[in-house]
Amino acid sequence: FxxxxxxxxxxxxxxxxxxxxxxxxxxxxxxxxxxxxxxxxxxxxxxxxxxxxxxxxxxxxxxxxxxxxxxxxxxxxxxxxxxxxxxxxxxxxxxxxxxxxxxxxxxxxxxxxxxxxxxxxxxxxxxxxxxxxxxxxxxxxxxxxSPEDIAMLQYTGGTTGSPKGCMLSNFNLVAMAAQDSAWYSPMVALSEIRTLAAVPLYHIYGYNLNVNLALYVAGSVVLVAQPSVDNLLAAINQHKPTCFNAVPAMIIGLNQHPDTPQSKIKEIRGMVCGSAPLPVEAFKRFEELSGARIVEGYGMSETSNIVTGNPAYTRRKIGSVGVPFPDVDIRIVDLEDGTTEMPMGEKGELICRGPQLMSGYWENPEETADSLRDGWLYTGDIAYMDEDGFIFIVDRKKDMLICSGFNVYPRDIDEVMFTHPKVIEACTIGVPDPKRGETVKVFVVLKPGESMTEQEVIDYCKERLAGYKVPKLVEFIDELPRTSVGKADRKALREWEKSRMK
Structure with missing residues (x-):
């Protein structure tokens, strides 16, 4: 085990x-x-x-x-x-x-x-x-x-406010495990599940796709306490996991490590990436190295982890978080009224329902009433659905900037920067501006040995973004602050910027 x-x-x-x-x-x-x-x-x-x-x-x-x-x-x-x-x-x-x-x-x-x-x-x-x-x-x-008993209080990451305890029942966790196994089975025979548990188990993603999945199918879990790239490679070489549920930082790190091509990384057959978008270049490189097919999905603590995923071996759309999981309903609704369903291709708030939804936030009836309405969870994420039913996350509702009256989604700028050959990653925030209300600032991490000017970043964005989205401020840093699961921490960057403005 x-x-x-x-x-x-x-x-x-x-x-x-x-x-x-x-x-x-x-x-x-x-x-x-x-x-x-x-x-x-x-x-x-x-x-x-x-x-x-x-x-x-x-x-x-x-x-x-x-x-x-x-x-x-x-x-x-x-x-x-x-x-x-x-x-x-x-x-x-x-x-x-x-x-x-x-x-x-x-x-x-x-x-x-x-x-x-x-x-x-x-x-x-x-x-x-x-x-x-x-x-x-x-x-x-x-x-x-009993199935209805609360098994876990999974606290939210607190990236948009104070952490809240999501009440997850035994039924929620078992339902989630059944959904996981259905999605995973085309990639790896369930009798051969051996997961590489590098994402922290105290995070719902780490728990669900390692321990929860393994318990459901009698699989094995390879535990990695400190997920450095060296430790990941050591675990891969020693124990030959068949499944790896990762975050982008882990995949990018493995791509860049000189020992990865000679490792036993080809033992990995089932590969899930979550918590943040994976740059296309990193996507392709890891699949070349491992032979595994990466499946991106979407979920949150409130949903016991996952509600959508790209299909394992049928059609996949890179950049999309896929289609609804079994027994999950998804709607994209108007940001203002919260009920009007948006046409295909138009942005709105993603709401969902399914057997893995929490019953509410622990001793927090106000937040529960705001998030759970008529059986639907209002995720706070802005998304759209294309004509094939694939869902694309645009940004967090609370992360959206308003610059001179225009809505700006930080991820639009992040994703443009991901395509630059000199850039490892980027994270965009809004800073107060007396004229525009907010102005766009991007923090950029360069690849080792590369150099770049602020004007190069601005010019690159000008060619690829509408004028009101182009960052006015650029700062190069060695690494981005991260949440416990390895996600770029936009909230920490905002707080850091605010403290320097005082």
Whole structure:
């Protein structure tokens, strides 16, 4: 089931450890429907802890271990997480939160990584993961868990506001796994699923297309805790995964690494790319190197991950996020009234419904009412559908700029810059302008050894974009800030720009 460097854990062994951890958590006072935060990179203990939560009906709260103390304080407080299971390297932050006078956290379970032992914080109510398992019975918990029970509070990335906890039920996750398997089966026989789990499991994309899919088809998961290109290649060469669910930064990194052509990358047959658009040049190069066919899709935390995808072996449109998944309905509606369906080819807000939709945001009725209306999820993404039913994402509704009264979608500029031979990637934001309201600024990352002037960028855009979309400001940077899943972080760039303008 789980493969981590030289460690192999079977389904039976994982089940035994999950049973014992579940009994240990019950002994600490954890009950059904209690929230348990899981804070670790892609290590076996994360998956075992998740299975233990499922067994006792506790609600797992995946948490980014790189979060700061204020960020984890917000997530623990908002979710009401009294118990935290954390990798030892990040335990100090949790203990800091637990020791705050007003803290919701009552107990912390610390997981050590073999060969990288870290002394446990000297604090009451800090427990060792391995000792908790060793002292418990291998007995299935006698707790009734139903399909409608909440299995997970998956927090949104917070790129357009404060993170919100999406309530995902057991039914949502199983429905999503069934949809995944139907989409994946033309690429890889389900009996041969061995995923390369490099996208963080605390992100819904990382969890769904690795652990969730593997559980549904009895597949294997190759865990990569630190997804550097060297680590990805090491895992590919050692374990020969058949499936790789990636983000663009990983694909671009592999394309540029000198050892990739000689690696065992051709073992990969099923390839999904998500979180952000993949430049066409990167698309073609990776398919040449691996022989795999890349499938791009679209989804979000609110949908247990995926609602659309490009077909695996029939018609595919590069740049599109594909067609609706099985049992999913998609509509493109007017941005103003939210109900009028837009004609083919015209932009509007993408709304969707299906069995994988969340029931709402945790203890947030206002945001829930705004996003879920009459059974439809209003995604906040601007999109259009072509005459063949393929969907194209234009931009986030909240990212749209208004320059001199014109609507400008930052991704239009990003995608033009992706086509420049000197550019690795780009990210566009709006900055305040006394005359235009907002003006367009693009941050550009150049390929190693390349040089470029601001005027070259502007001239390149002038040839390919309407005048009001052409950036007035250009800044070259070494790398873009990223969200936990590797997506270019537009919000961070806006905040950085705002702090420099003060």
């Amino acid at each position: 789980l493969i981590f460097h030289d460690i192999i854990i079977s389904y039976a062994s994982c089940n035994t450890m999950a049973n014992k951890l579940a009994q240990g958590l019950l002994g600490l006072g954890v009950k059904k429907n209690d929230r348990v935060a899981l804070m670790a990179p892609n290590i076996p203990q994360y998956v075992i802890a998740l299975m233990a939560c499922f067994k006792i009906g506790a609600i797992a709260v995946p948490t980014n271990p790189l979060y700061t103390v204020p960020e984890i304080t917000h997530q623990f407080t908002d979710s009401g997480s009294e118990t935290v299971i954390v990798m030892a390297a990040f335990a100090d932050k949790v203990v800091q939160v637990m020791q705050q006078e007003s803290s919701i956290v009552k107990r912390t379970v610390v997981a050590q990584v073999p060969g990288k032992q870290i002394e446990l914080p000297d604090s009451e109510n800090v427990f060792d993961f391995d000792e908790l398992i060793a002292g418990a019975e291998n007995v299935d918990p006698d707790i009734k868990v």
